[in-house]
Amino acid sequence: MTQRRIHASLAASPQPRLLRALTILATLGFASTLVLGLFVAGTDIQQGPVQRIFYIHMPAFFGAFTAFGATVLGGLIYLWRGSEAWDRIALAGVEVGLAFALINLLTGAIWARPIWNTWWTWDPRLTSAAVMCLTYAAYLMLRAGIENPQRRRRLMSVYGIFAFVSVLLTLFIIRIVPDTIHPVIVGASPQNAQGSFEATSGVVLALLPSLLLWLTLMPITLMWHRYRLALRQEAVDALKLKLLGG
Amino acid sequence: MKSPFAAAVRAIVSKDLRAEWRSRELVSAMALFALLSVLVFSFALELDKNAREEAISGVLWVSLIFASLLGFNRSLSLEHDQGSLDALLLTPVSRSAIFLGKLLGNFMFTLLVALVLLPLMTALYGVQLLDSWALLTTIVGVFGFSAIGTLLATLAVQTRSREALLPIALLPVCLPFLLTAVRATKGIVSGAPQSEWQVWLQLLAAITIIYLVLCLLLYRFVLEE
Amino acid sequence: MRRAKQRTLFFLALLLALAWAGWTQAQNETPYYQSTDFNIPILAGWQNQSAEGVAQFYNPSAQATIRTTMAAGRDAQSAAAADLAGWLGLTGLDAPVYSGKVNLADGTWHSLVYDIDAGQSVSVMARQAGDRFIVITFLESDPASRTRMLTIAQADDTLDTPEPEIDSALQQLTQLRLDDLAAVGTSALPGGDWLVFQGESALAAGSVFGNDSYIALQEGAPGDLRALADAWQGTLLGFFITPDNSPYLWLGIAVSLLILAALAGSFVWRARALQKDLAMIEQLQSADSN
Numbered sequence: 001m002t003q004r005r006i007h008a009s010l011a012a013s014p015q016p017r018l019l020r021a022l023t024i025l026a027t028l029g030f031a032s033t034l035v036l037g038l039f040v041a042g043t044d045i046q047q048g049p050v051q052r053i054f055y056i057h058m059p060a061f062f063g064a065f066t067a068f069g070a071t072v073l074g075g076l077i078y079l080w081r082g083s084e085a086w087d088r089i090a091l092a093g094v095e096v097g098l099a100f101a102l103i104n105l106l107t108g109a110i111w112a113r114p115i116w117n118t119w120w121t122w123d124p125r126l127t128s129a130a131v132m133c134l135t136y137a138a139y140l141m142l143r144a145g146i147e148n149p150q151r152r153r154r155l156m157s158v159y160g161i162f163a164f165v166s167v168l169l170t171l172f173i174i175r176i177v178p179d180t181i182h183p184v185i186v187g188a189s190p191q192n193a194q195g196s197f198e199a200t201s202g203v204v205l206a207l208l209p210s211l212l213l214w215l216t217l218m219p220i221t222l223m224w225h226r227y228r229l230a231l232r233q234e235a236v237d238a239l240k241l242k243l244l245g246g
Numbered sequence: 247m248k249s250p251f252a253a254a255v256r257a258i259v260s261k262d263l264r265a266e267w268r269s270r271e272l273v274s275a276m277a278l279f280a281l282l283s284v285l286v287f288s289f290a291l292e293l294d295k296n297a298r299e300e301a302i303s304g305v306l307w308v309s310l311i312f313a314s315l316l317g318f319n320r321s322l323s324l325e326h327d328q329g330s331l332d333a334l335l336l337t338p339v340s341r342s343a344i345f346l347g348k349l350l351g352n353f354m355f356t357l358l359v360a361l362v363l364l365p366l367m368t369a370l371y372g373v374q375l376l377d378s379w380a381l382l383t384t385i386v387g388v389f390g391f392s393a394i395g396t397l398l399a400t401l402a403v404q405t406r407s408r409e410a411l412l413p414i415a416l417l418p419v420c421l422p423f424l425l426t427a428v429r430a431t432k433g434i435v436s437g438a439p440q441s442e443w444q445v446w447l448q449l450l451a452a453i454t455i456i457y458l459v460l461c462l463l464l465y466r467f468v469l470e471e
Numbered sequence: 472m473r474r475a476k477q478r479t480l481f482f483l484a485l486l487l488a489l490a491w492a493g494w495t496q497a498q499n500e501t502p503y504y505q506s507t508d509f510n511i512p513i514l515a516g517w518q519n520q521s522a523e524g525v526a527q528f529y530n531p532s533a534q535a536t537i538r539t540t541m542a543a544g545r546d547a548q549s550a551a552a553a554d555l556a557g558w559l560g561l562t563g564l565d566a567p568v569y570s571g572k573v574n575l576a577d578g579t580w581h582s583l584v585y586d587i588d589a590g591q592s593v594s595v596m597a598r599q600a601g602d603r604f605i606v607i608t609f610l611e612s613d614p615a616s617r618t619r620m621l622t623i624a625q626a627d628d629t630l631d632t633p634e635p636e637i638d639s640a641l642q643q644l645t646q647l648r649l650d651d652l653a654a655v656g657t658s659a660l661p662g663g664d665w666l667v668f669q670g671e672s673a674l675a676a677g678s679v680f681g682n683d684s685y686i687a688l689q690e691g692a693p694g695d696l697r698a699l700a701d702a703w704q705g706t707l708l709g710f711f712i713t714p715d716n717s718p719y720l721w722l723g724i725a726v727s728l729l730i731l732a733a734l735a736g737s738f739v740w741r742a743r744a745l746q747k748d749l750a751m752i753e754q755l756q757s758a759d760s761n
Contacts, residue, residue: 142401155467158401162394162398
């Protein structure tokens, strides 16, 4: 009887076909956008090959944007409806978004080294991107610090909503604070922006597929995997509790 | 001031003020801490005449936020430990009223610290912080981060390592206040024309309003049920 | 359904915005001659005679050529000689009538001037790049006049006038001094302000950029010296070599892959740990029921 229940709740769920298809599609998509960015797009004559990091750097930020956006949405719906599924989505959004934000931050630092001649500079946008990473690291720490699951979901939904401020700040800070050296790709760069390049049609053609992939397929696929992990975790926790309770 | 909402807010505020008046623990600790951090900053940054004008508003706001962390933590962990919020929750009081009550208490304490800090820094560093615009910026900014601080402190006291987690949760989220308030204060202190710093004050006010609305809407989810 | 539609619309709008930004930016690009070795601005209004590895522009009215290429040699002079031999068939070149060095942002350049026959001079700027030399050459082949281009480090870099360098160039290459010429005025050209002096049969122009004076001297029948000088200076200042920083690119890609792998790996690892927990629970349960 109990045996059967365990299997029903956990092992029973093999990967849905759609998820498997999405995983393959995302992997292939990632590989092909990489090829597009590395070999098809032209070399920037001013910056050299390193400019190709752009095809990961900027899409990674927008991937994080999608994931953190899902956290806000998940938090709001959880608070409104109380369905645990949305809290799992919120948590998945934080983990996936944090990984993407780290990719964004580190590729930025690596790009900055040859172009700005430094790994890091306390530029408003760089600072706010780092703060964004720390905010979501704080989310994970806070989450681990709350034992009661019900309370944890409630409180973290609220924090997930507030944490999104750091994402918006990073996105808009170069429009608010003009003394940044980080270039703006769409629209006019600030006057002292350094290391900007021309978004020629070639750049746009290589960027768009990558941007679309990171905005949709990559975060959705990874978050789905994380969601399933959360589901398993909850089932095992419940079993443990039952076992301890007798 | 006859509606049950206003009565509840007033009751909570006056309870906090009375408790503070009796002990005078919190505000004096906050003020002392703020003062110490100002002094530490001036040693660490070796603030000479020119550096002062640049750095003074940053020092002011960072000290204020650090000091307020002390206050928020203490104000809500007391409630939590004494179970007085639980008692309040049993009464048919609106959650927003509880939030506003706690917020006003925290706001007044932090503002008091700011009011000590402003003339003192004016005297110590010879910069003109006693300006009606600087005062307005201080009031708006302190109100704004008191709102988010009250909410996050309520959240943090429910975690395992409460005091440790409030700064981690609060500092990144109150960065927009720091950014705009520091720029506005810097503009005012350096005597720049109003058109240059006005936009920062407006941004600060807008952020405060957005945070206040969000906090009012979300506070009931942060309270224990 | 509605949300999906709105999303699609949003993405389409984003696509259009990006495409538009790309298109408008493409409109005001400076045309460049690009090769793996170097990049150089394409001179507007000049005939483009470039080939693989050689950027060459010809101005028919002034009979002037500006040519950029890479040449092998022991030093700047031998590299310049090798290029001139290959291009114009000049062998047994005399020593340069002018030779100097300037430190520009991208390295030390040699400024050389050769008189190749009674009416013609070749001006060369050369710099080492790897095991070869970049050689940028100016040739004006109108027999009626002789034009020379020089780049001279300023003797006093606090001055923003090229007059001292014009004077020393005149003294070294002609029998004239600056006092023999009359100031004609200043011409604002795209690359900078050119100070122009005119004598009976000589024309001199100079412009300061950074701590160096760019000098153009013309003897004989006067032509449009300013336009030539500006084209030459624009070529020199617009020249650059695309940096090879591909190690950073690979590092960035490696780091990105590593983070993605760490995320996916942590999912797998945590799922395995859960599986183990589950096995343990099952074991305990079966022990209980026994």
